Amino acid sequence: MSGNQADLGVLGMGTMGASLALNFADNGGFTVALGNRTTEKTYGVRDDNPELAERLVPTDSIEHFVSTLKSPRVVVLMVNAGKPVDDQMALVLPHLAPGDILIDAGNADFNDTVRREKAVKPTGVHFVGMGVSGGEVGARNGPSIMVGGDQAVWQRLKPLLEPIAAKFDGSPCVDWLGPDGAGHFVKTIHNGIEYADMQMIAEVYGILRDAVGLRPQEMADIFADWNTRDLQSYLIEISSLVLAERDPETGGALVDQIVDEAGQKGTGRWSVIEAQKLGVGATTLEAAVSARGISSRRAERAEAARIFGGVKTARAEFHADHEGLAELEAALVAAKIIAYAQGYATLTEASKEFGWNLPLGEIARIWRAGCIIRSRFLDDITRAYEAGDVVNLLLAPSFTSRIEGAQEALRRVVAKASLAGIPVPALSAALAYFDDYRRARGTTNLTQGQRDLFGAHTFHRLNREGTFHHKWPQA
Incomplete structure (x- = not known):
């Protein structure tokens, strides 16, 4: 191919970058320049x-990569967050001109996106922070895309x-x-909700495995059934698939x-921070x-299990009958609502x-x-915001109405799990948040009294109105 014929270029041919480039070429019908550190x-x-x-136009240098692009040029970076993004920007920016668009499509700390946009602005190049969700399959076949930056540039990118x-x-x-880091911030909170959703599903799996004693295929059938109602979602669907998969080496699950x-990879931590x-x-x-962090300490957990013992199955009151499974399903629905409420409160x-x-x-x-995190549940959120x-x-x-009907199930599940020694940190946190949020008179009046004393x-x-300081007796 002669120069200046590619509609856009993708820098970074890792799993996500290659998949996104193929998506542009296949579903978009675009000619795509391909760039990578190892050509x-x-x-x-x-x-x-x-x-x-x-x-698809493979290239063997930054100069070659940029020379294939139509003007104004569009360059999509898909590399690991942090220094690799800055390194690639330093390589490509000297070859771009005012009016060109440089997109960071990887996971990024939105603070870095804000910094990078400010640094690039004097060059006349437009910098865009763009969140892309869907993993390898989504990047290849159709992801959810969250765009930040200059709104006028968005019109060119549509x-x-x-x-x-x-x-x-x-x-x-x-x-x-929204402007500057908005797209990457929304992607960060998406991933935080994703962490919570996955953890709560894992906790229910732990109850079914350790307290009820079900086999993976039995649990796969349960998740498949739940996927036909309120919990219908990609994560519930793939939970069933993972549980049903056989191991070619052992023949078991x-x-x-x-x-x-x-x-x-960091986005979950960023959401919490x-x-x-x-x-x-x-x-x-x-x-x-936190649960993912604890999971990495396998040797310590094994020693703690030896010292303190594990699940007290004799005290577990969970059952795999219709009533028991309905309780777990309702608890997961309630906790999911609360997790999304927390994510959306952060976005708000x-x-x-x-601004x-x-x-x-x-x-x-x-x-x-x-x-x-695509799910039926998101339709309800969309309608809620459309209503006012x-x-x-x-x-x-x-x-x-839904949380009123499901919160008692969540309460029972958390209580029974606690008595049996089954860790349910995300389900417990969801319940505690709900109880704290719905309490008109909390207990931080004592906390504030302590702060005023010391x-x-x-x-x-x-x-009465105003701000007060009391002369407290000293301990």
């Missing part, structure tokens, strides 16, 4: 996909992004969400051969991140703090297909 990969992506070869995005009822799951140690900085109690998300506060004016109902809409202002999802009428931090009174 062999760019040719490999083309050669491994002969049906798309005429729309014709490139709408064809490759997931579709829900024919509508592309992509939109501009593959899940029984997988080490109980969950990895994490940002929630804390904003003063939002995202406790269910925090419990999920960030929107105010950073983003995030379209909260639109966020739920573009999450309905392509992304990891939502202070907190727990106060939205459609969710109020630090003169003052307090407010119930019976």
Whole structure:
């Protein structure tokens, strides 16, 4: 191919970058320049996909990569978060011109996105932070895409992004969400909710395995049944698939051969850190991140199990009959509502703090297909925001009735699990948040009294306006 014929370029031919490039070429019908630190990969992506070869342009240097692009150029970075992004930007920016668009489509700390946009702005190049959710399959076949940056630039990107995005009822799951780091922030909270959802599913799996004694295939059938009602979602669907899969080596369930140690790449932690900085109690998300950390300490856990013992199955009161399974299903529904409420409370506060004016109902809409947390549940969130202002999802009428009907099941599940020694940190955190949120008169009046005693931090009174400091007796 001669120069200046590629519609856009993708830098980074890892799993996600290669999949996204193929999506652009296949579903978008675009000619895509391929760039990578090791140039062999760019040719490999083309050669491994002969049906798309005429729309894939492997390159062997940054100069070659940029020279293939139509002007104004669009460059999509899909590399690991942090220094690799800065390194690639430093390589490609000197070859770009005012009006070109540089997109970071990887997972990124939104604070880095804000910093990078400010640094790039004087060059005249437009920097865009773009969240992409859906994993390898989504990137290849249609992800959910969360765009941040200059709204005028979004108008130029729409014709490139709408064809490759997931579709829900024919509508592309992509939109501009706000300036600078808004897109990456929303993706971060998406991942925090994802962590919580996965952890709560794992906790229910633990109850069914350790307290009820079910086999993986039996649990697979239960999750498949739950996927036909309120819990219908990608994560419930794949839970059933994972539990049903057989191990080709042993012939047993593959899940029984997988080490109980969950990895994490940082977005879950970022979601919790940002929630804390904003003063939002995202406790269910925090419990999920913490649980992954504890899972990595396998040797310590084995020693603690030896010293303290494990699950007290004799005290477990869980059953696999219709009533017992319905209780677990309802508990998971209630906890899921609370986790989403915490995620959306974080988005609401960030929107105010950073002046983003995030379209909260639109966020739920573009999450309905392509992304990891896609579910029937998101339709309800979209409708709740369409119906009017939502202070907190727990106060939205459609969710109020559902949480009222399900919270007692969550309470019973947490209580029984606690008595049996079965850890349910995310389910417990969801329940505690709900109870704390619905209590009109809490206990932090004592906390504030303590703060005033030792630090003169003052307090407010119930019976009159103003700020007060009391002369307390000293201990």
